[in-house]
Amino acid sequence: MASSLRINFDKSCLVKIGRNFLMDECWAEIFRCPRSTLPINYLGFLLGGNHKRKDFWNPVINKIEQRLAP
Structure with a gap:
């Protein structure tokens, strides 16, 4: 509230x-x-994937x- 920023739902x-x-349904x-x-993309990166797999980091x-690159 102090910054006057709001969440865009x-x-x-x-x-x-x-x-x-059930709580998730209530909050939604x-x-x-x-x-x-999960997994979802957040700021262009995958969240909730298997970080131990090599292709996760590609x-x-x-x-x-x-x-x-120049």
């Missing part, structure tokens, strides 16, 4: 973490935003290589 979604699915209804599950490596 049209661009937001509630991501289920844990087991209490309160905030009037859709629900989603998008990150590609972005770094693009930034370093």
Whole structure:
């Protein structure tokens, strides 16, 4: 409230973490935003994927290589 920033619920979604699915439904209804599950993309990166797999890191490596290329 001090910064006067607001959440844009049209661009937001509630991501289920844990087991209490009924609470997720309740929060989604309160905030009037859709629900989603992991994995999701956040700021262009995959959240909730298997970070131990080599191909998980390919998008990150590609972005770094693009930034370093002349």
